Amino acid sequence: MIDPDTDLVARAGQGDRTAAQALMARHLPKMLTLARRMLGDAAEAEDAVQETFLKLWTHASRWQPGKAKFETWLYRVTMNKCYDRLRRRSTAKLDEAAEVADPALPADRVLENAGVAAEIEKALADLPERQRAAILLCHHQECGNIEAAEILGISVEALESLLARGRRTLRARLGHLKNE
Amino acid sequence: MEEQNYPDGEADALWLAGMFRELPPVPVTPALQARVLASFDAVTERRRTGLRGLLRRLGETVWPGAPAWQPAAVLAASLAIGIAAGTFVPVEQALADGAEQPGVVALDALPNFDLGENS
Numbered sequence: 001m002i003d004p005d006t007d008l009v010a011r012a013g014q015g016d017r018t019a020a021q022a023l024m025a026r027h028l029p030k031m032l033t034l035a036r037r038m039l040g041d042a043a044e045a046e047d048a049v050q051e052t053f054l055k056l057w058t059h060a061s062r063w064q065p066g067k068a069k070f071e072t073w074l075y076r077v078t079m080n081k082c083y084d085r086l087r088r089r090s091t092a093k094l095d096e097a098a099e100v101a102d103p104a105l106p107a108d109r110v111l112e113n114a115g116v117a118a119e120i121e122k123a124l125a126d127l128p129e130r131q132r133a134a135i136l137l138c139h140h141q142e143c144g145n146i147e148a149a150e151i152l153g154i155s156v157e158a159l160e161s162l163l164a165r166g167r168r169t170l171r172a173r174l175g176h177l178k179n180e
Numbered sequence: 181m182e183e184q185n186y187p188d189g190e191a192d193a194l195w196l197a198g199m200f201r202e203l204p205p206v207p208v209t210p211a212l213q214a215r216v217l218a219s220f221d222a223v224t225e226r227r228r229t230g231l232r233g234l235l236r237r238l239g240e241t242v243w244p245g246a247p248a249w250q251p252a253a254v255l256a257a258s259l260a261i262g263i264a265a266g267t268f269v270p271v272e273q274a275l276a277d278g279a280e281q282p283g284v285v286a287l288d289a290l291p292n293f294d295l296g297e298n299s
Contacts, residue, residue, distance in 0.1 A: 015224040015228070017217075017220065020217065020220045021217065024213065024216055024217065028208055028216065029205075029206070029208050032208055033206040042206075045206075046209075046215075049212070049216075053216045053219060054219045054223070057219060057220045057223040057224075058223055115202075117203050120199055120200070120202060120203055121203070139193065167192035167193065167196055168192070170196060171192055171195060177199065177202075
């Protein structure tokens with residue numbers, strides 16, 4: 001299957017700004033959504049996505065089509081940027097980490113906090129990061145199991161195990177929402 | 181959501197899909213777009229003015245449209261031939277075989293060449 005991004009990546013690697021804009025329009029919203037749900041913080045998600053695109057621009061001229069699907073590579077980079085930030089958080093003091101994870105604090109989330117969305121986001125944020133990543137990739141970003149496993153660098157069986165545990169936890173946590 | 185009709189995993193997946201529809205979309209701010217594009221401009225500029233960029237442009241001038249390895253390979257081959265010739269060809273032979281011949285002219289003799297005046 002021909003990767004629809006190959007031509008755009010090659011042109012961006014040669015300094016074509018229009019191609020860079022097209023790549024950005026195509027992928028930025030999805031990457032930002034993924035980072036936002038992984039990190040639970042708008043500013044950190046924007047930083048992670050900006051770093052992802054910086055890496056893309058730096059490597060675009062050396063991109064070799066056929067090795068991996070471009071979008072898969074982009075998801076993997078985004079995910080790694082998110083993991084880096086989550087790890088940095090986990091090394092901080094526990095009370096500080098709790099503050100970061102608190103969905104009530106960021107100003108841009110005031111409207112979300114009152115409703116179902118805030119509860120879902122909180123439940124997602126409380127999942128272990130690998131389960132959260134698997135759930136988001138497969139159920140939110142609609143990646144196939146094989147692609148999601150490739151992004152996470154694990155086997156399909158391991159992914160399915162993460163998915164099953166993640167779903168079970170979310171269902172136990174959010175089961176009461178189904179009747180609302 | 182009628183999960184009773186599905187096996188557990190599939191029912192959970194359907195239920196989760198419904199849950200995620202409740203989440204608001206994450207807006208892409210113009211500021212973020214501007215930052216991402218600015219990073220593209222910075223990388224492009226750095227690539228244009230850096231050593232690698234200069235070499236690429238030099239290669240493009242010498243051999244337009246060719247990949248960088250082609251002019252580099254031709255330059256390396258010509259250097260190798262020159263160094264090999266300089267190393268292995270004896271100096272005497274190199275000088276003897278040269279096209280430079282001393283010209284001997286008797287200044288008091290009539291020129292023995294015809295410039296076409298007598299034809």
